[in-house]
Amino acid sequence: MLFSLAMIVPAIVAAVYKDGAGKAFMAAFALCVSAGFLLWFPQRHQKTELKAKEGFLIVVLFWTVLGSVGALPFILTENPNMSVTDSFFESFSGLTTTGATVIVGIENLPKGILFYRQMLQWLGGMGIIVLAVAVLPILGVGGMQLYRAEIPGPVKDKKMTPRIAETAKVLWYIYLFLTISCTVAFWLAGMSMFDAICHAFSTIAIGGFSTYDASLGHFDSSLINTICAVFLIISGINFSLHFAAVNGRNITFKYYFLDPECRAFFFIQISLTLICVAILLAQQVYSSPTVALDQAFIQSVSISTTAGFTTTSFSEWPLFLPVLLVFSSFIGGCAGSTGGGLKVIRVFLLSLQGMxxxxxxxxxxxxxxxxxxxxxxxxxxxxxxxxxxxxxxxxxxxxxxxxxxxxxxxxxxxxxxxxxxxxxxxxxxxxxxxxxxxxxxxxxxxxxxxxxxxxxxxxxxxxxxxxxxxx
Amino acid sequence: MLFSLAMIVPAIVAAVYKDGAGKAFMAAFALCVSAGFLLWFPQRHQKTELKAKEGFLIVVLFWTVLGSVGALPFILTENPNMSVTDSFFESFSGLTTTGATVIVGIENLPKGILFYRQMLQWLGGMGIIVLAVAVLPILGVGGMQLYRAEIPGPVKDKKMTPRIAETAKVLWYIYLFLTISCTVAFWLAGMSMFDAICHAFSTIAIGGFSTYDASLGHFDSSLINTICAVFLIISGINFSLHFAAVNGRNITFKYYFLDPECRAFFFIQISLTLICVAILLAQQVYSSPTVALDQAFIQSVSISTTAGFTTTSFSEWPLFLPVLLVFSSFIGGCAGSTGGGLKVIRVFLLSLQGMxxxxxxxxxxxxxxxxxxxxxxxxxxxxxxxxxxxxxxxxxxxxxxxxxxxxxxxxxxxxxxxxxxxxxxxxxxxxxxxxxxxxxxxxxxxxxxxxxxxxxxxxxxxxxxxxxxxx
Ligand SMILES: [K+]
Ligand SMILES: [K+]
Known part of the structure; x- marks a missing residue:
């Protein structure tokens, strides 16, 4: 297990760095392979089953090592010329799908770095899905043992190592499929292929990095906004449900409507959008109801699922709405999605208990x-x-x-x-x-x-x- | 029960209004007596035992009615000339011992109004003690049923109405005794008798109203600061413990040290003071360690027990400390004290559960x-x-x-x-x-x-x- 985890680092990074040109990526790659080998070498004979303790240690090490390694290209590259702190911040912000950036003038970055930032988010999203669907329920973090027995499908019975590997494979196929669909949709809606791939990466990962300072506002297209919001909602649903939906002979949607968390999630998204539309129209921020609906939909979904994409006009909204949406990000996505926050199911259980x-x-x-x-x-x-x-x-x-x-x-x-x-x-x-x-x-x-x-x-x-x- | 509650309103207000001179108080008194009578009249034959539901209703009604009635003098008086909203705000702020004020130029108010504001806090504090020690444990609000069986003394066995009345009497004696001691201490430390009584009222109630805009800073006396802090700590302790300490033949202090909440409370106060001293000296806000200790002690205690007294220099502290202290007010005083916040015992239990x-x-x-x-x-x-x-x-x-x-x-x-x-x-x-x-x-x-x-x-x-x- 430690072996495979340690080897994922250079493997993933290698896959990434072929896309970015230049010395920085090659140097980083060399460093990674060496580091990966050093990590792996002492552990090569260990193949025992994992305990809870080791599970925690591996998960934390995995993310910190990956984040640190991910910072290398930022440190080594000359454009942009970033400090070590900035490089680490950007790398962790990418991998954790936070999407907070320290770079100003994103448009002027080389394509390789741009793509790399988006890819970091996408890979982070992958890691989160596996972490949230397969690893945390087993470790019993924050009530997620709830999903150990409940969800039909992979998370059951078997031993830890093979179970995680099997589950991960299927989840990643779903993740890949969603990314490709999203790319195609963005492309058809008028983005360049490069932008389409980049934004699909950060949409499916609910990451929020963009290749423009103005984020989604750059495109100023209600079609693109809507596509983005729809895919954010799909990615904000528990991937176990996607798993269940495609796992049988036919693709079936009933799981989404049977799941209380998913229903609550839809309810939250719809309510927030409606509140935003109502206030935007009442305060006459937009004269046209269609524009108001479009802007309210993308902003509500983007902030409350914790994506963090913004359109140009968001900063001009009456203060109440940004604060409301920022608070709604505490709810975040469903458990087992790429969204952040406390997760819908936890907030749902807390309110049930309060009642x-x-x-x-x-x-x-x-x-x-x-x-x-x-x-x-x-x-x-x-x-x-x-x-x-x-x-x-x-x-x-x-x-x-x-x-x-x-x-x-x-x-x-x-x-x-x-x-x-x-x-x-x-x-x-x-x-x-x-x-x-x-x-x-x-x-x-x-x-x-x-x-x-x-x-x-x-x-x-x-x-x-x-x-x-x-x- | 309803009868006595309804009659407390005019009774208390009458006691108050003798102190404030002028038409405003007399008019308010007349209004109160009539209102009290109207409230009491339909209920005069009801003497049954209370249910939980009625308990909640009475408690809420009691506070809202008292708060509204308390606003009358502010509305009716001509100096200060306050709007209805301001009057209600000031009255509720007093009665709930919040101590937020809408009045600027407090020094220029007539003595009657000044005294009335402080008295509102003092009466509010009385109400809270009874509410927190005798009523809420019976109603089982927020885990306070914990105290139903644990605390030696009054809260046991008997039926609701007589139990509350008996307990209230002893608690009020303790409350009165503390107020008198505090008044004498303030007076000996150099306050005028009027200021001493007024500040004793808002200290024991952990209310924080002062007769000066500059609050405690007006006196600029480290002796007064220390007296205030000590009495705030005493009032921040669960009054059940005071009750237990004086209830036997001899006065005994062991209950304080046996009680985990009380120990945690002391620990919090000492830690906060030490943190403040350390940072104040490190940042060279005060050159003398004695001054730093004095200021740190009164400000830590005042904010963290939710009193809200300030000294002149508090606003010049490095930003970290005010924010730390404001956050510490979420912990607040012990349950069954006049302090606010979540209460020490709850935060203590939450951390135990987290661990x-x-x-x-x-x-x-x-x-x-x-x-x-x-x-x-x-x-x-x-x-x-x-x-x-x-x-x-x-x-x-x-x-x-x-x-x-x-x-x-x-x-x-x-x-x-x-x-x-x-x-x-x-x-x-x-x-x-x-x-x-x-x-x-x-x-x-x-x-x-x-x-x-x-x-x-x-x-x-x-x-x-x-x-x-x-x-
Ligand atoms: K994000
Ligand atoms: K207060």
């Missing part, structure tokens, strides 16, 4: 059970979700204090942590468009926030507990 | 119990605490969105909600000193936030559920 408490206050002696799709949920899952929520809050507060200590003003610090911890990307205030004006210390804090968000907090937090390191 | 989750991840099959003072906690209490936490978060987000919709900028909105929901008082940004520059709509949102905070969210929230109104 149960209210009912209990009125009828203290009645017994209320929390059910999901007609099955009573074990307390264990709920407790894990609560633990997740408080850990998320704790990390949020600590990161925000760290940012302020490193010199940011409160508003920027607040929105930067929201944007990075939820893997959203753009914030408000000083970090509304890019992150190049903040101090190096702030960037490192945010990099850590991204990693916490992407690894569902607990996976990383558990490494800091004494009980983890006791043999 | 349990982390341990469970490493050893999925081990059984970890959450214990408090060597007793395993029932899941029911933990669930209630979690529900409380999420309801608090929900109310926070909704209030903040409401404020932004009513035209505030994000930072002020954020800190205003923190300050009001935690019953802290002063915020950051636009609302750092007073709340007079914000729109009427914002004031109403904040008034509701104060009430949510003071009534421990659930008490008020439960009224908005359908299940409450189903017979």
């Amino acid at each position: 149960r408490e209210l009912k209990r206050l009125v009828h203290p002696r009645a017994v209320y059970q929390i059910k999901l799709a007609n099955k009573a949920l074990p307390d264990r899952v709920l407790e894990a979700v609560w633990g997740f929520f408080s850990a998320y809050t704790l990390v949020f507060v600590i990161c925000m204090l760290g940012l302020i200590a490193s010199g940011m003003d409160e508003l920027s610090a607040f929105s930067a942590v929201v944007a990075c911890l939820n893997n959203l990307g753009p914030g408000l205030g000083q970090v509304a468009v890019h992150y190049s004006d903040i101090s190096d210390a702030s960037k490192w804090v945010l990099l850590i926030a991204m990693l916490f968000g992407r690894l569902e907090v607990f996976t990383l937090l558990v490494l800091f507990t004494p009980v983890f390191w006791k043999s | 349990r989750e982390l341990k469970r991840l490493v050893h999925p099959r081990a059984v970890y119990q959450i214990k408090l003072a060597n007793k395993a906690l029932p899941d029911r209490v933990l669930e209630a605490v979690w529900g409380f936490f999420s309801a608090y978060t929900l109310v926070f987000v909704i209030c903040m969105l409401g404020l932004i919709a009513s035209g505030m900028d994000e930072l002020s909105a954020f800190s205003a909600v923190v300050a009001c929901l935690n019953n802290l008082g002063p915020g950051l940004g636009q609302v750092a000193v007073h709340y007079s520059d914000i729109s009427d709509a914002s004031k109403w949102v904040l008034l509701i936030a104060m009430l949510f905070g003071r009534l421990e969210v659930f008490t008020l929230l439960v009224l908005f559920t359908p299940v409450f109104w189903k017979s």
Whole structure:
């Protein structure tokens, strides 16, 4: 297992670097192969089954090593000339699909670097799918053991290593298929092939990187906006459902409508869009209802699924809407999707529990059970979700204090942590468009926030507990 | 019960209004007596035992009616000439011991109004003690049923109405004793008798109103600062512990050190003070360590217990510290004290649960119990605490969105909600000193936030559920 993980690094990077021309990529590639070999060599005889502890360690190592290696091309390249901190920030922002950038003047970058940034997001998205569908449920992070038994399909019975490998293969086919469909759709809608591929990468990964400073606003096309929003919604659904839908003899859509999380997700997207349309028309931001609907749809979906694509006019919206949408990014995508945030299912369970408490206050002696799709949920899952929520809050507060200590003003610090911890990307205030004006210390804090968000907090937090390191 | 509650209104107000001179108070008194009579008259034959539902209704009605009645003098008086919104805001801010003010130039108010503002806080504090020690545990709000069986003393066995009355009496004696001690201490430290009484009122109630715009900074005395901080800590302790300490034959202090919440509370206060001292000295804000310690002590205690007194120099501190302290106000005082926030015990339980989750991840099959003072906690209490936490978060987000919709900028909105929901008082940004520059709509949102905070969210929230109104 360690073997394959360690070898994925150079393998993936090699695949990437053929696309980028120049010395930087070749040098980075050489470094990676050596590093990969050094990592692999001492472990080559180890083939035992994994324990929970090792699982956490591998997942965290995998992401940090990949992120660090991913920074090499940025460090080595001469255009753009980036500092080490900036390179790490851009690389982790890509891999974690956060999509916060420190680069201004994206249009002027060489095509190789542009493509590389998008590809980082796409690869990150791949990693997340496997992490969220196959690895975290087994490790039981933040209530995701819920999915261990529930989802029809791959996550069952078998031992850990082969199970992950099998599941990963099918998930990646789905991921690839979605990316190709999205590319074709963008292309037909008028993008160049290069832009189409690049934006499909960051759409399916819910990453939000673009090849233009103006993001999606560059194209100014309602068709492209709509395609992007639709594919974001598809990518924001639990990939286990996609898996279930294509796994039988026929492709079937019933799983989407049977799944309470997916229904809640659709409901949230529709409500947000309608709220935005209503307020935009009421405040006469747009005169035409069609334009309002188009803009509301793409912005609601883009921010609430934590993609972070923006259109030109978003910054001119009345303040209430950006703040509402930024808060909605705490909900994020479904579990097992490429979206960030707390995940729809967790927020859903938290509200069910909140409602149960209210009912209990009125009828203290009645017994209320929390059910999901007609099955009573074990307390264990709920407790894990609560633990997740408080850990998320704790990390949020600590990161925000760290940012302020490193010199940011409160508003920027607040929105930067929201944007990075939820893997959203753009914030408000000083970090509304890019992150190049903040101090190096702030960037490192945010990099850590991204990693916490992407690894569902607990996976990383558990490494800091004494009980983890006791043999 | 309803009878006594309804009659408390005019009784209390009568006691108050003898102190304030002028037509405003007399008119208000007349209005109160009539209103009280009208409320009481239809209920005069009802003497049955209370149910949970009625309990919630009475508590909420009690606070809203008292707050509205309390606004009358502000509306009727000519100096200051306040709008209806401002009057309600000031009255609720006083009664909920929030201490946010819309008045600028407090020094110029007539003594009667000054005294009345402080007295509102003091009465509010009394109400909170009874609410938190005697009423909420019985209603089981937010895990406070924990105290139903645990605390030695009054909250046990007996029926609701006599139990509340008896407990209230003893608690009020303690409250009165503390107020008198505090007054004497302030007076000996150099305050005028009037200022001493006024500040003792708002100290013991952890309210934070002052008779000067500059708050405690007006006196510029480290002795007064220290006295205030010490009494804030005493008032921030669960009054059940004070009750237990004086209830036996001898006064005994062991309960304080046996109680895990109280220990955590001391620990938090000491840590915050030390952090502040360290950073203040490191950043050379004060040259003398004694001054740094004095300022750090009063500000840490004042903000983290949610009193909200400020000294002149607080606004000049490096930004990190104010934000840290404002966040610490989420922890607030102990349950059953006059402090606001989530309460120490809840935060303590949440962290225990968070740690349990982390341990469970490493050893999925081990059984970890959450214990408090060597007793395993029932899941029911933990669930209630979690529900409380999420309801608090929900109310926070909704209030903040409401404020932004009513035209505030994000930072002020954020800190205003923190300050009001935690019953802290002063915020950051636009609302750092007073709340007079914000729109009427914002004031109403904040008034509701104060009430949510003071009534421990659930008490008020439960009224908005359908299940409450189903017979
Ligand atoms: K993103
Ligand atoms: K206060």
